[in-house]
Amino acid sequence: MIAADRAVQRPPDARLLVVDGAGRLTHAPRARWIDFLRRGDVVVANDAATLPASLAGVHARSRRAIELRLAAWRGGTRAALAFDALLLGGGDYRTRTEARALPPPVAPGDTLCLGPLVARVVRALGHPRLLRVRFDGPPNAFWRGLAAHGRAIQYAHLPEPLPLWDAWSPIAAEPAAFESPSAGFILAWSDIATLGAQGIGFATLTHAAGLSSTGDEALDARLPLDEWYRIPKQTAAAIDEARSRGGRVIAVGTTVVRALEHAANAEGHVRAGAGRARGRIGATTALRVVDGVVTGTHEPGTSHHELLRAFAGDDVLRRAAAALEARGYRTHEFGDSMLVFSDARAGGTARPAPLDTRRSRPACCCCGFRPPPAAVASARAPLRTAPD
Amino acid sequence: MDSAVGAPGCHAYYRHIDNSEVNAVKDQLLETDNMRGLCVLVTGGTSGLGRALVSELRRRGAHVAFVARTPDRVERVASEEPGTLGIVGDVADKDAIHRMALQALGWRGGIDVLVNNASSLGPVPLAPLADTACEAFEAALAANVLGPFRLTKALLGALAASARELRGGIVVNVTSDAAVNAYANWGAYGASKAALLHMTRTFGEECAPLGVRFLAVDPGDMDTPLHALAVPDADRSTLKPPAESAREIADAIAESAAAARTPSAVEAAA
Numbered sequence: 001m002i003a004a005d006r007a008v009q010r011p012p013d014a015r016l017l018v019v020d021g022a023g024r025l026t027h028a029p030r031a032r033w034i035d036f037l038r039r040g041d042v043v044v045a046n047d048a049a050t051l052p053a054s055l056a057g058v059h060a061r062s063r064r065a066i067e068l069r070l071a072a073w074r075g076g077t078r079a080a081l082a083f084d085a086l087l088l089g090g091g092d093y094r095t096r097t098e099a100r101a102l103p104p105p106v107a108p109g110d111t112l113c114l115g116p117l118v119a120r121v122v123r124a125l126g127h128p129r130l131l132r133v134r135f136d137g138p139p140n141a142f143w144r145g146l147a148a149h150g151r152a153i154q155y156a157h158l159p160e161p162l163p164l165w166d167a168w169s170p171i172a173a174e175p176a177a178f179e180s181p182s183a184g185f186i187l188a189w190s191d192i193a194t195l196g197a198q199g200i201g202f203a204t205l206t207h208a209a210g211l212s213s214t215g216d217e218a219l220d221a222r223l224p225l226d227e228w229y230r231i232p233k234q235t236a237a238a239i240d241e242a243r244s245r246g247g248r249v250i251a252v253g254t255t256v257v258r259a260l261e262h263a264a265n266a267e268g269h270v271r272a273g274a275g276r277a278r279g280r281i282g283a284t285t286a287l288r289v290v291d292g293v294v295t296g297t298h299e300p301g302t303s304h305h306e307l308l309r310a311f312a313g314d315d316v317l318r319r320a321a322a323a324l325e326a327r328g329y330r331t332h333e334f335g336d337s338m339l340v341f342s343d344a345r346a347g348g349t350a351r352p353a354p355l356d357t358r359r360s361r362p363a364c365c366c367c368g369f370r371p372p373p374a375a376v377a378s379a380r381a382p383l384r385t386a387p388d
Numbered sequence: 389m390d391s392a393v394g395a396p397g398c399h400a401y402y403r404h405i406d407n408s409e410v411n412a413v414k415d416q417l418l419e420t421d422n423m424r425g426l427c428v429l430v431t432g433g434t435s436g437l438g439r440a441l442v443s444e445l446r447r448r449g450a451h452v453a454f455v456a457r458t459p460d461r462v463e464r465v466a467s468e469e470p471g472t473l474g475i476v477g478d479v480a481d482k483d484a485i486h487r488m489a490l491q492a493l494g495w496r497g498g499i500d501v502l503v504n505n506a507s508s509l510g511p512v513p514l515a516p517l518a519d520t521a522c523e524a525f526e527a528a529l530a531a532n533v534l535g536p537f538r539l540t541k542a543l544l545g546a547l548a549a550s551a552r553e554l555r556g557g558i559v560v561n562v563t564s565d566a567a568v569n570a571y572a573n574w575g576a577y578g579a580s581k582a583a584l585l586h587m588t589r590t591f592g593e594e595c596a597p598l599g600v601r602f603l604a605v606d607p608g609d610m611d612t613p614l615h616a617l618a619v620p621d622a623d624r625s626t627l628k629p630p631a632e633s634a635r636e637i638a639d640a641i642a643e644s645a646a647a648a649r650t651p652s653a654v655e656a657a658a
Binding site: 047140143163175189192193232 | 473486487488489497544545554
């Protein structure tokens, strides 16, 4: 695929590959993404604003240049100002992460001078590039220093420096993410109004999206790190309501899938509140609540692509990848998009059958709709067909 | 859109009555912490109306963050008003907007109310349009129109989240009767405030389905440093104390926030 190398969130020629539950592929202009939803669905997006999480500075003891990339919140509260972070040697995003120099060896207690900010090394995390740090001073000074000195994390495929406003999706609210939850770039405010007008719900959660790449294969295999999230009670209620009426839950971004599936119980009820999403979602994951995901066009082998294997079988994803390649779709955060519906409602695939009660429930013969467990349990009342 | 809050005495005929005793009694009778827990960002918070708003909103229990250009003054007001967050920045500077937004949002995780109060007069001393330097006109537009536009956009995600979560989602834009009436020598200011007023109305129409409310407030002719710059020889006894306008604006915000807390607010707005 072609790397999208300009920071334009909604280029007029952006494209969308839709993979439906039966594995059929449809190519569409991305601006028409709402056409693939239907009344009663609920769209859930990640409203985390992106931190300027790249901090250039100096390792005080060795006096060597470093770049610290914050990667995950640690400590009991955000006010603890503790993070897991990636430490790189001198240089910046213009050098491919894989080619960046190793940082100087650091020890617990070492001081990292990052412009107006001072961070202390708490401990190494089993890799020369990964460590836990804590910032000195009160939270207000941290935010002031971050605003003055931090840069949005970016990679060599974008040649121009990435301003913070291009790293914030239109719905950006709490600054919690370390890289842009970029699937949300598709969300024009006029789209959100259209959703409402068409009887499609819109809700948000905040998920602290972490790094997409560390430049080190062994470390990349550990991604994503545990990620903090918060689900408002209104969002949990909107999901319950949509599901109880047979509507689908459409996640904008893999981070939303991660948060919702982590917070969902076996019946697909999502617990409101804060949590920490752990582990990976992949081929053997039984999706409990999410029915479709809007995401970028990811290369096989990445953790984002791995997550899609929970939605569709490998044969379908192979055909999708071939179609993206053949049609010259653009990749990375400012690239084209995919909308992948879970095949659970269409009868599943050849994947090993996961322990998901939803998959064993009978589907409507004409539309594939599966009633939620509550409806099955309740007196065998005539089943509603899915709204169109 | 919500109706503009009309302040009495928009012209220089305002009679200054010392009603501090009346207000003290009123405070005892009325709920004075009716903004408890709301996160409010006020621009131009170290001077005039903005300074009075910081005090008034804090007194009512809001978490107040404020923006102003001069570091010393920001620090002084932050120490005079414990618990507030002072942010140094110029709303007229495009590059400063997201840095301000980051600090304001990082502080407590969100913003429920934005008050675009910071204003530029344009040419000082005031001048007829024909004698106004283009740069002075541009400065008025940058501070009074583009700044509020950019800051509203940067915070709209948080404001919409606040509305969905039934806390707030309110933008107050401080306008002027010069936005409506043509006054000689007030051309740059008046044109910029007219644009701000119209932008407020349009945003209000467009954001109603999100539950985000937009208020345009004309605070009247106040005894402020800005007024002194514009009319150096004004009789200050005829001018309205900014604390009084601040109370009116706080009342308008509290009323709007109370409406936002009703569960049907978002759907009703839609």
